Amino acid sequence: MKYLQQFLIIMLVTCIGEIIRYLLPLPIPASIYGLVLMFILLYAGVLKLDQVKSAAQFLIAIMPVMFIPAAVGLLDSFSALQPILIPALITVIVCNVVVMVVTGKTAEFIISKDKKKGENA
Amino acid sequence: MNEFFASSTTIGVVISLIFYYFGMWLKAKFKSSLINPLLISIALTMVFLLLFRIDYASYNNSGKYLSYLLTPATVSLAIPLYMEIERMKKNIKAILISIFVGSITSMTVILIFALIFHFDHAQYVTFLPKSITTAIGMSISEELGGVVPITVAAIIVTGIFGNISAEGVLKAANITDPIAKGLAIGTSAHAIGTAKAMEIGEVEGAMSSLSIVTAGIITVIGANLWAMFL
Known part of the structure; x- marks a missing residue:
């Protein structure tokens, strides 16, 4: 039930x-x-x-x-991706790392600033 | 073999689960966070299909039932999110600003690489929505005149890479706050990253779920603006 x-x-x-x-x-x-x-x-x-x-x-x-079936589907789009494979991979990987670090650092910066403010108040 | 796969409603699900389970077993056996069950299961399933000459369409005849569960599973992400509501309210400023900054960063980095690699407009807008959840990214790409199957591929590769690299990248960048970790993973690697955030912890998972929604909506608006830059 x-x-x-x-x-x-x-x-x-x-x-x-x-x-x-x-x-x-x-x-x-x-x-x-x-x-x-x-x-x-x-x-x-x-x-x-x-x-x-x-x-x-x-x-x-x-x-x-x-996510496995969709990812395995990359097999079928490989031919479309092949001509730009290297630039595409570099773009995807670098962008991913940069966004992860920038987002995390921004969040930590604001959280720690807010905490300090809270302590002073 | 191909014929059986094309007629079965379970085999694709079963081999996907077996390979994922094998990945988890390897991870437990070698106690290494470098071993990623998702990557292992994807790679082994691909090898299996190629080795036994099974078409993707035949595999997906049953594999699609796993994909089918994604929509209700994504809806379910509201539950851990709701359980963290107090933390969310308390940090709303940090949450919104960092997801906003992250989404803008994503599109700007794509713009920079598009200029470096001399992408044309269609190629540029194909990659523009690559950090957000598949369904939103697909519609943005289509609307702006991108190549939708490549967008889908870029989104999936982004998610898998984010899933695999998250722990290492966050550690290397010395990002330790659970809220910041969740936001970082969700904003950069959408739902596939969120699956990893859920494994790391409840706060991380909730914040990552929140980022899927927020980054998705920011990118719907932002991509239309960024598309004008190239």
Whole structure:
């Protein structure tokens, strides 16, 4: 009963996300609408955590394997990628490292500044 | 073999899971964070398909059911996010500013490399949305006149690279705050990175999930502006 209810709620919210996606002409996927909607429902108290928690944790725990089929699909786009493979790889890898470091450093800088302010106050 | 794969509704799921499980086993056995189960499972599945001459379409006849779960799994990311709501409220300024700065940085670095490598406009906009979640990135690329399959490939490679490198890069850059780590992973490597953030910790996972949504929306607007630069 518990799992049935949790699975139902998650699929229902996902489906509502698809309905919003169908109705709005924005380049935002159903999963993002669903995520935001689920968050709002929890925040507003319409849903309680234990009405969704176990099934959500199961899905999140197995999430990495869900990327395998799409990644294996790179086999088929390899020919399209080949002419620009080296520049593309350099761009992707350098950009990734730079963005990770810049985002993390920016966040740490603001967090530590806020903490100091809090201590002085 | 190819025929069986094309008719089966489970085999693609099973071999993907087996190879991932094997990757986890290797990781536990050698106790090394350099061994990444996701990378191992992708590589072994590719080798398996090539070795037994199985078409990707035949594999994906059943493999697609794993992909199918991605939408409800992404919706489920709201749960760990909600569990960290107090931390989120307290650090809202740091969260929004760093994701904003990260998203702008991503597009600017792409612009710089596009100039270095003499990408044309179509190639440039193909890579522009590469740090964000696949579905949003695809629509941006399409709208701006990019090559969608290459965008998808760039997004996936970004995510996998982010997933593999996150722990090492954050350590090398001496980024230790769990909130900052989560934001860094999610902003640079979207959902595939978030899968790693979830393994590192609850705070990291929640902040990474939040970054997928926020960076995605910032990039929808930002990419339209950045597309004008080349």
